[in-house]
Amino acid sequence: MIAGIDIGSTSTKVVLLDNGCILCKMRVLASDAVTAAAGALGKLDTEKGYKIQSIDGIAITGAGASKIHQDIFDIPTVKIEEIMAIGHGGKFLSKRDDIIIANIGTGTPFIEVNQNGIAHIGGTGVGGGTIIGLAKALIKTSDFNTIMDLASKGDLSRVDLMIKDIADTDISFLAKDMTASNFAKMLESATREDIAMAIINMVYQVIGMLSVFVAQSRNKDSIIVTGNGNNNAIGRNVLGSISEMYGIHFEFPEDAEFSTAIGAVLAASSA
Ligand SMILES: Nc1ncnc2c1ncn2[C@@H]1O[C@H](COP(=O)(O)OP(=O)(O)OP(=O)(O)O)[C@@H](O)[C@H]1O
Ligand SMILES: [Mg+2]
Incomplete structure (x- = not known):
């Protein structure tokens, strides 16, 4: 059995794989990398009954992996980019x-x-962390479930300037109820619900449009969405609207939150 530990900037994900089969997956929150990695293995033992001694190897990855410089619990540990x-x-x-x-x-x-391998195309600092940070500043909460709950009751058109606010007809292929400018209307009467919705919408519109341009630049018509951002139901709807307009399909595989941890084990096995 090989454990994959992905020490991300927000949370640590751990998986246990045996011959390409996922035995177990868990999420751990910890403030520092070493505590997160040790805690993840401890949790496998205490909560799932997988003894630490029965783990043959560990593959660590994620930003926090750079802070780990030795084997964890004396189990052979490899770092995967x-x-x-x-x-x-x-x-x-x-x-x-x-x-x-x-x-x-x-x-x-x-x-x-x-077939040429795995390459980093680039990216954006706009992501799940942007939702948490902006929510903290603008609507005084950084609790993910509260943000989602508020957003589900929000009205985007009270915060965003919509196409229908500036034109009497659709513009090109943009429908009247699409955003013309994020946060540009910002009514005095906009509620926390409206702002929560606008934050999530903006983050996923940015990611969605970058996805479209990346896909088009590579002659592709689909994008695989991984990371915990895969699980954001409102975000998925935003990507769905972009998909309809641009013909780029977004795929949301199961267990995507654990994709990086799973990939660390597979990369270690294929090395
Ligand atoms: N319960 C949840 N369901 C869905 N998304 C969540 C949940 N809790 C937090 N999130 C979102 O997931 C984001 C973190 O995603 P993830 O755990 O994939 O990041 P990470 O791996 O720690 O970071 P990175 O890979 O960028 O270093 C948070 O910023 C938040 O927006
Ligand atoms: Mg990550």
Whole structure:
């Protein structure tokens, strides 16, 4: 059994794989990398009954992996570059080997996988962390579930300037109820609900449009979405609207939150 530990900027994900089969997956929140990695293995033992001694190897990745300099609990530990881990994970979850991945975590890198290997295309600092940070500043909460709950009751057109606010007809292929400018209307009467909705909408519109341009630049018509940002239901709807307008399809594989951790194990095994 090999454990994959992805020490991300927001949370640590751990998976246990045996011959390409996922035995177990968990999420741990910890303030520093070493505590997160040790805590992740401890949780596998205490909560899932997988003894630490039965783990044959550990593959660590994510930004926090750079802070770990020795084997964890004396188990052979290898470090996998995060881009490689994201690429391998996306390939495994999508069951395809010629793909573009948008990994929506705290930030959002784009990764290309094809017969030439795995490459980092670039990305944006706009991601899940942007939602949490802006919500903290603008609507005084950084709790993810509260933000989602507020947003589900929000009205985007009270914050964003919409196409219908500036034109009497659709503009080109942009429908009247699309955003013309994020946050540009910002009514005095806009509520926390409206602002929560506008924050999530803006983050996913930015990621969605970058995805479109990345896909078009590579002659692709789909993007695999991984990272915890895969699980944002409102974000998925925003990507859905972009998909309708631009003909780029977004795929949301299961277990995408654990994609990087899974990919670390697969990258270690294929090395
Ligand atoms: N319960 C949840 N369901 C869905 N998304 C969540 C949940 N909790 C937090 N998020 C979102 O997921 C984001 C973090 O995603 P993820 O855990 O993939 O990032 P990370 O791996 O720690 O960061 P990075 O890969 O950028 O270093 C948070 O910023 C938040 O927007
Ligand atoms: Mg991550």
